[in-house]
Amino acid sequence: MKIAVIGAGAxxxxxxxxxQEVGNDVDFVEPWEPSYRAIRKQGGVYVSRDHQNQHLVPVDVYLPSEYDQNPELVILFTKQMQSDEAMHACSHFIGEHTYVLTNQNGIGSVDVIRKFVxxxxxxxxxxxxxxxxxxxxKVDFMGAKGAAHTQLVNVTEKPDAFTLKVVQEFEKAGMNPTLQTNYKGTLWSKLLMNSVINTxxxxxxxxxxxxxxxxxxxALTRRLIEEGYEAGRADGVQFMQSREEMAKIIEHESSKVNPLHRPSMYQDMVNGRPTEVDYINGYIVKAAKKHGLEAKSHEMLVDLLHLAEQVQQLKSTDAAD
Known part of the structure; x- marks a missing residue:
């Protein structure tokens, strides 16, 4: 399969x-020039697993303006706030038969992708x-090989032949995909997890x-889940797990699967990048308000996260001076 990945982040x-390892023809289209230059200079990407066995994997990387091939599948993996700019920059190689896949954190990118396909x-x-x-x-894959899980879902909730082909390639790559037919329920399950753990x-x-x-x-997890479920149900979400099941998933992922991991939001914070909190907890707040509800705990977390971002920026400025 010919694949273009927009965004060469983690x-x-x-x-x-x-x-690429299982035989797909993969190109990286990287809008962030420091990353593009580093990969070009290295001749590829340095890959580790759990901080060990760092090795160089040769890859092809392009700026959006350089890329003129015709991928069957585009995988969008920029940050949510960068999705619109990235899709516009890459629209010239998204053909009339190209599929676009997103597994980004938060909710919002599908509305951007709809402008193009x-x-x-x-x-x-x-x-x-x-x-x-x-x-x-330079990227570090956390967790044992084959331990990752993905869930894929067509926005139409009607899987087609190409989607089944994508699922097959994900299976060969050890990404353990599950094909779902509940679009909103699938996205909200990760949204709720991120709204607790990431933030x-x-x-x-x-x-x-x-x-x-x-x-x-x-108790804190359940408080945030309760607010999320009320907002989601009002927004027409058919949840795939009960509240208690969702809490158990969060606890299992945190205690058994990735107990030593610091989420991507933390990585953005310490590196002075804007976080995706507005697309995670903020999305829950927005959904609640749309239906005359409140999500006060999530609203507080949004405010606190933005305050922490500002403090981090001030510290970075002081350190530079």
Whole structure:
């Protein structure tokens, strides 16, 4: 399969490298020039797994303006706030038969992708995969090989032959895909997880395991889930798990799967990049308000995260001076 991955960050690199390893023709289209230059200079991407066995994987990388090939599948893996700019920059190589797949954190990118391709050619979903970008062109795959999980779902909720082919390639790449037919339910399941783990671990500067080890973690998790479920149900979401099942998934992922991991939101914070909180907790707040509800805990977390971003920026400025 001919694949173009837009965004050579942590997750874009992991998807692209794994799919390339099983025989797909993968190109990286990188809008962020420092990353593009680093990968070109190195002749590829340095890949580690759990901080060990760093090795160079040769890859092809292009700026959007340089890329003129015709991929069957485009995988969008920029940050949510960069999706619109990236899709516009890459629209010239998205053909009338190209599918676009997104497993980005938060909710919002599908509305951007719809400007360029119809719903019939959009595959969304979620990634339960921990990956760290140590530096531009240097990525660390967290967790044992084959331990990652993905869920894919057509926006139309009607899987077609090409989607089944994508699922097959994900299976060969060890990404353990599950094909779902509940679009909103699939996205909201990861949204709720991120609204707890990403935000709280970032604010408190702790790992996922340290969070669930806190004696009040279960009650705090349930409080945030309750608000999320009320907002989601009002917005027409048919949840795939009960509230208690969702809490157990969060606890399992944090204590058993990735206890030492710090989520991507934390990585953005410490590196002075804007976080995706407005597309995670902020999306829940927005959905609640649309239906005359409140999500006060999530609203507070949004405010606190933006305050932490500002403090981090001030510290960075002071350090530079």
């Amino acid at each position: 997750m874009g690199l992991r998807y692209g490298v794994l799919l 119809p719903d019939e050619r959009i595959i969304a979903g979620i990634a339960l995969i921990a990956t760290v970008l140590d530096a531009p062109g 709280l671990c970032t604010l408190m500067d702790i790992t996922m395991g340290e969070y669930v080890a806190y004696s009040g973690a279960h």
